[in-house]
Amino acid sequence: MGRTLTYPKRASNTVNRYKHRATYDLGAIHSIVNDSKVLHVSFNPGPDDPFPTILPMIGQMGSFDYPSATIDEPLECYLHGYVSSRIMNLARNSDEDGEGLPICIATSKVDGIVLSLTPNSHNYNYRSAILHGYAKLVTSEEEKLWAMQLITNSVVSDRWNNSRVPPDRAEMSSTVILKVKIVDGSGKIRDGGVSDQRKDTENGDVTGRIWTGVVPVWETYGEPVASADNKVVQVPEHVTSYIAKKNAENRSYAEAAIHVQLPPEEQH
Numbered sequence: 495m496g497r498t499l500t501y502p503k504r505a506s507n508t509v510n511r512y513k514h515r516a517t518y519d520l521g522a523i524h525s526i527v528n529d530s531k532v533l534h535v536s537f538n539p540g541p542d543d544p545f546p547t548i549l550p551m552i553g554q555m556g557s558f559d560y561p562s563a564t565i566d567e568p569l570e571c572y573l574h575g576y577v578s579s580r581i582m583n584l585a586r587n588s589d590e591d592g593e594g595l596p597i598c599i600a601t602s603k604v605d606g607i608v609l610s611l612t613p614n615s616h617n618y619n620y621r622s623a624i625l626h627g628y629a630k631l632v633t634s635e636e637e638k639l640w641a642m643q644l645i646t647n648s649v650v651s652d653r654w655n656n657s658r659v660p661p662d663r664a665e666m667s668s669t670v671i672l673k674v675k676i677v678d679g680s681g682k683i684r685d686g687g688v689s690d691q692r693k694d695t696e697n698g699d700v701t702g703r704i705w706t707g708v709v710p711v712w713e714t715y716g717e718p719v720a721s722a723d724n725k726v727v728q729v730p731e732h733v734t735s736y737i738a739k740k741n742a743e744n745r746s747y748a749e750a751a752i753h754v755q756l757p758p759e760e761q762h
Contacts, residue, residue: 498519499521501518502518503518503678507678507679512684512759524680527554527599527623528648530602532582533575533598534549534550536597536600537596537598552573552645553574553645555569556570556644557561558629563657569582571627572645574669575669575672581672582670593683596626597628597629602620603620603713605618605621605711606618606711609665611694614687626678631672632673637658639690641671641673642661651739653732684755686755686760687708687752690762710745712748714741714746
């Protein structure tokens with residue numbers, strides 16, 4: 495059995511509350527990131543603005559230098575953005591200073607609503623991940639095209655080859671790809687059923703009138719709706735198969751998560 499690679503535990507990424515639900519495994523964290531349609535990217539906008547900035551962005555984990563690298567190996571995070579956006583300008587300026595723009599990437603997936611006997615015991619089944627790293631602009635056209643393909647195919651599998659490619663010069667000029675070198679990360683996963691205190695579970699008056707359980711939650715893709723200008727009669731197979739695959743995977747995960755045994759720390 496191979497060794498599981500993990501991110502180093504530092505002050506910035508160490509989970510303190512419910513630490514038994516934390517993970518530092520590269521594979522688990524990267525999978526959560528790649529399974530998320532939107533990543534929230536935060537950064538310091540500069541000395542004139544007291545508030546941290548956070549942006550919803552599209553991105554994927556991958557390795558241009560080692561394209562055969564698997565999800566549980568060291569990877570960079572590639573983020574897609576517009577050429578004149580603030581984060582791109584800050585990253586461009588930070589390139590001149592050295593290691594890049596310090597950023598934090600966060601995402602969460604909700605897999606269930608946990609309804610308990612008391613409000614304090616209500617919970618979600620969820621997966622969350624946080625990454626810290628330094629962002630630089632991708633300047634190589636070869637790597638930029640590779641990253642654009644990686645991100646496009648995360649929207650719908652094989653969409654790059656089923657669209658008008660390569661992008662023209664104007665599209666290449668207006669699009670910027672950030673490459674984030676990850677320095678640490680952590681994940682937190684909650685699955686299982688209800689966790690109530692014994693003082694409540696042994697109280698017949700309480701258990702006799704309050705329903706408890708888990709409502710599974712999963713992301714569902716609906717039936718494709720053609721655009722007004724669409725000339726193709728049949729929805730392409732790469733779209734329909736992606737919808738069917740993701741709907742089945744999402745439902746299966748959410749329903750299976752309910753039946754995972756609670757860790758000892760949450761068994762009362």
